[in-house]
């Protein structure tokens with residue numbers, strides 16, 4: 001297949017993907033989104049010949065715009081613009097999960113310090129304050145007390161960009177520094193891992209230890225429902241375990257799979273490319 | 289593997305054999321993050337600062 005990869009910085013994950021595509025003799029076109037501009041009216045010849053575009057932009061704003069741009073020009077793209085827009089924004093992700101009835105931590109949104117403080121008192125301390133856009137555990141706060149809440153909100157409101165004035169507040173889930181990550185394509189799990197850390201934030205990008213887990217049928221069902229809720233595709237689903245079962249706290253649309261690949265019993269980039277090939281077959285079948 | 293000079297401190301930086309345009313390599317001497325901006329011939333630039341909307 002003739003596949004374009006939208007990218008900027010090449011992570012270990014993109015490298016695994018590119019190598020797997022080339023090993024299978026696919027014609028791979030690396031499209032560095034920093035090197036070009038994108039005309040609203042025309043896609044241009046290079047894009048017209050591509051059978052599939054894979055969005056691997058590191059920047060979620062680029063990802064949101066370029067997936068929408070591809071769809072405008074009828075260029076098959078994964079993930080979809082809907083998925084990117086939903087997953088790039090934690091409020092939109094929470095709305096989608098809630099609408100689908102998927103268990104997720106209690107979450108509240110507030111637009112003023114006073115309203116945020118009221119809700120934090122109600123959530124109790126500790127509670128969690130997250131940026132609506134962001135990743136790798138950055139700018140997340142576990143708020144231990146009312147005093148800390150007041151000063152943190154004041155700092156965010158004063159120093160932050162307008163998005164930091166959208167206060168995304170969440171109940172704190174006692175996890176003992178562990179959570180789960182499942183990577184899936186169209187709702188079918190490829191593999192899963194447990195991430196453990198001495199810190200309450202357990203992102204692999206922050207050095208959490210990772211270990212492979214068995215994806216049981218309960219997780220399988222949950223993953224299929226999450227996929228349907230956010231628009232579907234190649235996703236990294238983050239969940240925590242509570243006494244009442246799993247709770248989904250995030251869905252990643254530009255998922256990193258290097259850490260998972262290092263512990264999973266299955267070759268993750270190979271499974272991703274299998275999936276890309278299947279999409280390509282479907283889209284060519286539809287258009288011919 | 290190819291050895292190139294770090295553009296920040298001039299120490300030797302090893303590029304992997306399958307190096308990709310756009311890949312980030314770390315200078316083990318000064319800690320700089322370098323982006324591979326050319327392959328033939330090799331070119332390195334200081335990698336851009338992390339932006340807030342970057343991630344998975």
Ligand SMILES: Nc1ncnc2c1ncn2[C@@H]1O[C@H](COP(=O)(O)OP(=O)(O)O)[C@@H](O)[C@H]1O
Pocket residue numbers: 105128130134135136137138140170171172173174175178179200201202203238249250
């Ligand atoms: N409500 C919460 N309670 C306890 N820990 C949490 C909560 N939300 C997130 N975490 C921890 O913080 C990490 C990062 O949170 P996440 O919502 O996935 O944001 P990011 O986009 O930065 O990965 C999670 O993997 C988990 O370890």
Ligand SMILES: [Mg+2]
Pocket residue numbers: 136137203238250
């Ligand atoms: Mg996460």
Ligand SMILES: [Zn+2]
Pocket residue numbers: 294295296297298299315316317318319320
């Ligand atoms: Zn150096």
